Amino acid sequence: xxxxxxxxxxxxxxxxxxxxxxxxxxxxxxxxxxxxxxxxxxxxxxxxxxxxxxxxxxxxxxxxxxxxxxxxxxxxxxxxxxxxxxxxxxxxxxxxxxxxxxxxxxxxxxxx
Amino acid sequence: xxxxxxxxxxxxxxxxxxxxxxxxxxxxxxxxxxxxxxxxxxxxxxxxxxxxxxxxxxxxxxxxxxxxxxxxxxxxxxxxxxxxxxxxxxxxxxxxxxxxxxxxxxxxxxxxxxxx
Numbered sequence: 302x303x304x305x306x307x308x309x310x311x312x313x314x315x316x317x318x319x320x321x322x323x324x325x326x327x328x329x330x331x332x333x334x335x336x337x338x339x340x341x342x343x344x345x346x347x348x349x350x351x352x353x354x355x356x357x358x359x360x361x362x363x364x365x366x367x368x369x370x371x372x373x374x375x376x377x378x379x380x381x382x383x384x385x386x387x388x389x390x391x392x393x394x395x396x397x398x399x400x401x402x403x404x405x406x407x408x409x410x411x412x413x
Numbered sequence: 414x415x416x417x418x419x420x421x422x423x424x425x426x427x428x429x430x431x432x433x434x435x436x437x438x439x440x441x442x443x444x445x446x447x448x449x450x451x452x453x454x455x456x457x458x459x460x461x462x463x464x465x466x467x468x469x470x471x472x473x474x475x476x477x478x479x480x481x482x483x484x485x486x487x488x489x490x491x492x493x494x495x496x497x498x499x500x501x502x503x504x505x506x507x508x509x510x511x512x513x514x515x516x517x518x519x520x521x522x523x524x525x526x527x528x529x
Contacts, residue, residue, distance in 0.1 A: 332515075343521055391456075401463050
């Protein structure tokens with residue numbers, strides 16, 4: 302059974318049109334992460350939530366926002382997608398700060 | 414700063430051959446964790462192993478084995494009798510604990526192709 306679920310798996314949006322990616326987990330983990338992975342590159346951490354505490358990476362553009370309404374769900378909002386935001390977006394969770402991160406299947410975003 | 418280097422960008426072998434993926438890391442922390450993840454074409458990052466800095470024992474899981482050597486700051490991954498299903502990008506990663514959560518520093522990945 303899938304433990305970290307991402308919807309949709311593929312998302313197409315237009316330049317400048319806001320888009321929201323969804324992540325949910327059945328593990329009851331405290332920490333949820335969002336990564337951006339561009340073609341042939343390693344995943345890059347955008348931000349994470351430790352419970353309700355939001356932590357942004359210093360180099361994450363303001364165009365990227367996140368919401369975590371409850372333990373199970375976390376959303377990635379891209380306010381005005383540019384062509385450079387086309388990438389795979391990976392959600393991960395860990396039980397606590399020492400725990401292993403488990404990843405979802407990712408959402409591949411295309412910006413037209 | 415922490416850094417992970419996977420010098421092999423791509424490896425291609427014939428099925429049933431053994432293959433070793435290299436990983437070298439840099440850190441000033443005395444407590445850290447090392448990981449290997451597999452990313453098949455579907456895109457999901459699949460967790461393979463975690464090793465803490467105080468445990469240098471090698472580990473074997475089926476056809477997979479890992480060699481951790483603190484003296485050379487290496488955490489290499491060997492697949493024995495490779496199979497086509499092993500074809501994927503493999504990432505080595507190092508963790509630091511920052512602001513209440515574990516931050517993974519990934520290597521650039523090694524694309525492994527197993528040919529029939």
